[in-house]
Amino acid sequence: MIRVMVIDDEALVRSGFELILGQDPDIDVVATSDGRSALEQIDHYGPDVVLLDIRMPDIDGLAILRAVLARPQPPVVAMLTTFDADEYVLQSLRLGASGFLLKDTDPHQLAMLVKTLAAGGVVLSPTVTRSVIRGFTAGEAVAAAGAAIERLSDRERLVLGYIAAGRSNREIAELIQHSTGTVKDDVSAILAKLGVGTRVEAALIAQQAGLLDRSAP
Template structure:
C-alpha cells in the first residue's frame, strides 16, 4: 500500500523493549511528514495495524513469546496491508530470506543512523525497498549462490519490453511513482507492470532488483 504523494505518513513501531519503541518513535516524529500513530509490543501489533491503518510498520524480528516473522505474515494478509520494515540488532541469516519471501519491503539494523531510518520509511511508503548494507550483502550472496546466470537470463525472456524497463528502474531503487514518471505511464499501470514481472520471475521486489543486477541490466 503506497501513501498518496505529499500525505503525512502514518507509522507504527513494534518492539518488545519500551526504550527502543520510544527511540524510534522520537526519531520518526522529528520528520515533518511522518506521524507515529502507535508504538506497541508484538502481542498487540496486528490489532494496532488493523485499528490505525498505517502506511509503514517498523517491526522487530525477534521478540520474547512472539515471532516478528509470524506478525509479518498476519499483517501481509490484511485487506490493505502496510509496507513492513523489519528491525534487528544484528545481521541475521535465514530470517532475512524468510522476511523478504513473506512480504517485508525493508530490513534495517537498529543502529542505523536516524536520517536513514526516516529515509527508509519514506522509501517504503513510496513503493520502494531498503536494506542495511550488511544485510543487502547477505541477500546478494545468498541469491548468487542459489541461482545460475543462465537460469536468470531464461526467466527474463518471459518479460515484455515494458516489464523489462520497469525491472531496470526497480533495480535502481526507484519508487512506483518514479517508475511511472520515467516510463511516462499512469501509476496504476506501473504497478501492474511491477506485479506482472515479479510474478513471472517468481521473486519479490528486493530479489527482483538483485536479479536485474546479476543479469547485467543495471
C-alpha cells in the first residue's frame, strides 16, 4: 500500500486528488493539508509520496520541499502546479523534487504516476515544455552533458532513456534483463558521467538529447 499525502492551499484540489487516488486499491491517501500544517502532518503520518503545491499564499512550497528533503528518511516529493513553464518548477527540480504534475493531469493517469514515484521513478508532466527543459539544462551544462552522453556505453545510454521515461530500477532491470543491482550501478555511473546528482536532472538531459524518443517503450 502506497501512503500518499496531498498538500495544497485549495480545499477543492485536495479533495479532488483524494477522491481520485482513493479509488485505487494500492493507494492510501493518509492525509491532506494546507501549507501551514504540512510539516507537522508529514512527520505524523509518514507518507511514502507527497504531492506538494508549488505556490501557496501562506507558505512557500519550496520552503516545505527543502524542509521535507532534509529529513533523515524523506518521502518522495512531486510538485503540483498549474503552469508547466513555471520558474518555481526549475527551482524545485534542482532542490531534489522527483518531478512535477500539472493539477489538470488526466485522472486516469494520476494513480499510475504516483506508483511510478513510489517505485523510484521520475515523473514529468506529459506537457513539460521545451522551455522547462532548456531552462534546466542551459548554457555550458548542456554542452558538457552532451559530451558526457557520448561517453556513455550503449547500455548506459539505454538505461538513461528509461530513466527519462520514468522507469524505476526494477522495471529497467526487467526490460534490459539484468539484475537490479547492475541497474543501480549503471544509474550511479550515469549520474557521475553527466555530472548531476538526481535522476530528474539526468532525465531532463536525456529529453534534451532526444534519448527518450529513441528508447523502447
